[in-house]
Amino acid sequence: xxxxxxxxxxxxxxxxxxxxxxxxxxxxxxxxxxxxxxxxxxxxxxxxxxxxxxxxxxxxxxxxxxxxxxxxxxxxxxxxxxxxxxxxxxxxxxxxxxxxxxxxxxxxxxxxxxxxxxxxxxxxxxxxxxxxxxxxxxxxxxxxxxxxxxxxxxxxxxxxxxxxxxxxxxxxxxxxxxxxxxxxxxxxxxxxxxxxxxxxxxxxxxxxxxxxxxxxxxxxxxxxxxxxxxxxxxxxxxxxxxxxxxxxxxxxxxxxxxxxxxxxxxxxxxxxxxxxxxxxxxxxx
Ligand code: G3P
Ligand code: MG
Numbered sequence: 001x002x003x004x005x006x007x008x009x010x011x012x013x014x015x016x017x018x019x020x021x022x023x024x025x026x027x028x029x030x031x032x033x034x035x036x037x038x039x040x041x042x043x044x045x046x047x048x049x050x051x052x053x054x055x056x057x058x059x060x061x062x063x064x065x066x067x068x069x070x071x072x073x074x075x076x077x078x079x080x081x082x083x084x085x086x087x088x089x090x091x092x093x094x095x096x097x098x099x100x101x102x103x104x105x106x107x108x109x110x111x112x113x114x115x116x117x118x119x120x121x122x123x124x125x126x127x128x129x130x131x132x133x134x135x136x137x138x139x140x141x142x143x144x145x146x147x148x149x150x151x152x153x154x155x156x157x158x159x160x161x162x163x164x165x166x167x168x169x170x171x172x173x174x175x176x177x178x179x180x181x182x183x184x185x186x187x188x189x190x191x192x193x194x195x196x197x198x199x200x201x202x203x204x205x206x207x208x209x210x211x212x213x214x215x216x217x218x219x220x221x222x223x224x225x226x227x228x229x230x231x232x233x234x235x236x237x238x239x240x241x242x243x244x245x246x247x248x249x250x251x252x253x254x255x256x257x258x259x260x261x262x263x264x265x266x267x268x269x270x271x272x273x274x275x276x277x278x279x280x281x282x283x284x285x
Contacts, residue, residue: 036279038255039262040271041068041143043245044085048266051113051122052092053083058130061140066268068141069134070244073127073160075153078103081127081160084112087150091115093124100151127160131167142169143219143242143264145198146177146186157185161193174242176219183215196242207233217242217261222251225258249274 045057046064053071061069072085077100089095089102095110104126113122127144134140144164146156164173174194175186183195196217197210201224210218217240225231225243234241240261246252252271255263256278265271 038275039067040268041070041262041264042066042268043070043264043266046268051116051119054122055125061268062138064269065272070143070264072145072147074099074147075156076104080104083125131169135169142173144175146182148179148182161190207237211237
């Protein structure tokens, strides 16, 4: 991935930003027990090294010291929340067809290692399995992206929130979606939920729009940080910036300088190293 033309100017200071020391409420505790102002979230798990959106990728993210994981959810035919990016299983598995046309049991009949075949076999996880693992064995945050852009999956928001509460993960989850109706629904179901907006390029006054919807965060592509006054407006409206997909070291450094809340990356090991270097240098100033 090439770097941003020029570079991102200015510095962002949301609730988890780098401009001032974060207060206790702003701090997540990473899997290694250390507290960091800039979080590293593994995109679809450590998907640069393991099949995306599989337990292998989440476990690896934890081992690499990620503060959190990002994952994508859809509904199976029998109403189970399953973790998979596409509406079809074709790209990531050895099967073909729509996720929603299979029961969980049927979905489990395929091998989901296609995005990293060096892993002999990988399973499609349910959200319950991932939440249980993260709850029991890590201190990571989970960014649950509701993939409701093509199929609206009636009931997915209610089921997801109920599961998150059942497993006592509501303080460690942030929901995001490109479908902002889904986010509004989450807000209605659980007014205390942390929510962020994903969106495409080119919209005007996105921070103002986000503020009017009362969300906590924006989840832009890295390229979107260049829009006029973007960082300043996010700071004005108190929005966290969780930026994707930051895979080059150059961009990781730029995100640290911009003071984003979270770097969403396929390579959490690299991002943790660069974030730690940056925070050490910042501490010396
Ligand atoms: O949540 C950030 C990123 O995952 C959004 O795009 O297509 O990778 O789900 P996508
Ligand atoms: Mg995603």
